[in-house]
Amino acid sequence: MSKIRIAIQKSGRLNQDSVQILKDCGISIDNGKDQLKAETRNFPMEVMFLRNGDIPQYLRDGVVDIAIIGENVLVEKGEGIEIAERLNFSKCRVSLAIPKEVDYTDINDLTGKKIATSYPNTVNSYLADKGINAELHQISGSVEIAPNIGLADAICDIVSSGSTLFKNNLKEVEVMLTSEAVLAVSPLISSASKKILDKLRFRIQAVLKGRTSKYVLLNAPNEKIDKIVAILPGMRSPTVLPLAQEGWSSIHTVVEKNKFWEIIDELKEEGAEGILVCPIEKMVL
Numbered sequence: 001m002s003k004i005r006i007a008i009q010k011s012g013r014l015n016q017d018s019v020q021i022l023k024d025c026g027i028s029i030d031n032g033k034d035q036l037k038a039e040t041r042n043f044p045m046e047v048m049f050l051r052n053g054d055i056p057q058y059l060r061d062g063v064v065d066i067a068i069i070g071e072n073v074l075v076e077k078g079e080g081i082e083i084a085e086r087l088n089f090s091k092c093r094v095s096l097a098i099p100k101e102v103d104y105t106d107i108n109d110l111t112g113k114k115i116a117t118s119y120p121n122t123v124n125s126y127l128a129d130k131g132i133n134a135e136l137h138q139i140s141g142s143v144e145i146a147p148n149i150g151l152a153d154a155i156c157d158i159v160s161s162g163s164t165l166f167k168n169n170l171k172e173v174e175v176m177l178t179s180e181a182v183l184a185v186s187p188l189i190s191s192a193s194k195k196i197l198d199k200l201r202f203r204i205q206a207v208l209k210g211r212t213s214k215y216v217l218l219n220a221p222n223e224k225i226d227k228i229v230a231i232l233p234g235m236r237s238p239t240v241l242p243l244a245q246e247g248w249s250s251i252h253t254v255v256e257k258n259k260f261w262e263i264i265d266e267l268k269e270e271g272a273e274g275i276l277v278c279p280i281e282k283m284v285l
């Protein structure tokens with residue numbers, strides 16, 4: 001039986017969450033320590049542990065069928081590679097930053113300036129789009145130090161909390177793109193592997209939906225049911241079950257995680273009691 005070959009990051013920011021999402025999809029990796037290739041249990045899949053930055057080439061060459069990779073790397077060097085799923089982790093942005101004390105009006109201020117980055121294609125196309133000429137200095141890491149050591153006037157790098165910029169006395173002046181981990185697909189994927197990919201995507205969608213939803217149970221007096229149901233969103237519509245105590249019901253529904261706090265006060269005002277919020281493992285719509 002054929003297997004789908006997936007690349008995930010060997011070590012770094014994407015590794016753990018990539019292994020976890022496969023695990024949540026019921027796929028456990030038989031991983032001997034320091035192995036670069038591993039088999040999986042319960043799913044026709046072979047896992048290659050690679051450098052994030054090398055993965056686009058492996059996808060293009062068809063050495064792997066699919067990969068979990070930072071979207072920013074695809075923007076930089078992933079031409080022709082498609083995204084099958086956005087995975088909602090490793091969220092960051094790729095931005096231009098300059099020393100805090102330097103005034104900044106707009107992108108024209110970067111004309112003729114030296115910009116250090118590990119993402120030359122991304123910067124070049126951003127600047128070309130805005131008609132700006134600047135000099136790029138490509139380095140592969142610790143980019144934020146460049147202005148402090150006189151290597152560049154500005155930098156382009158990944159920003160998440162902003163603390164690396166802050167520590168290096170820099171300020172973010174342009175957000176060029178936002179990024180998250182994605183499931184990317186080789187243009188050379190076979191039809192047999194594509195069928196396995198469809199199964200994997202189905203599982204990933206169920207896992208991601210479960211991660212962003214909560215199962216909510218609450219009690220309410222019967223005369224308040226209509227008002228409470230009107231507040232609650234649900235997969236179809238909330239379930240209403242009678243409680244042993246006459247005149248009361250239990251209402252069950254699924255709510256988007258970040259919407260829960262918006263509606264909790266309304267629910268309480270309408271007389272909801274004993275509100276329980278539970279995690280959902282998987283959700284198939």
Ligand SMILES: Nc1ncnc2c1ncn2[C@@H]1O[C@H](COP(=O)(O)OP(=O)(O)OP(=O)(O)O)[C@@H](O)[C@H]1O
Nearest residue numbers: 012013014051052053070071072090091092158160
């Ligand atoms: N501070 C951050 N917060 C959130 N996501 C980030 C952050 N830094 C990087 N990422 C995302 O995680 C990906 C992997 O980053 P990481 O620093 O682990 O690897 P890398 O050095 O870019 O790659 P390689 O595996 O080739 O050494 C990046 O491409 C980006 O999408």
Ligand SMILES: O=P(O)(O)OC[C@H]1O[C@H](OP(=O)(O)OP(=O)(O)O)[C@H](O)[C@@H]1O
Nearest residue numbers: 141142157158159160161162163164165
């Ligand atoms: O805005 P922040 O939350 O500070 O995150 C941004 C930093 O995170 C990444 O580096 P990482 O820690 O991955 O180190 P690396 O240079 O070894 O990849 C990125 O290259 C930035 O330097």
Ligand SMILES: [Mg+2]
Nearest residue numbers: 012013141158
């Ligand atoms: Mg990094």
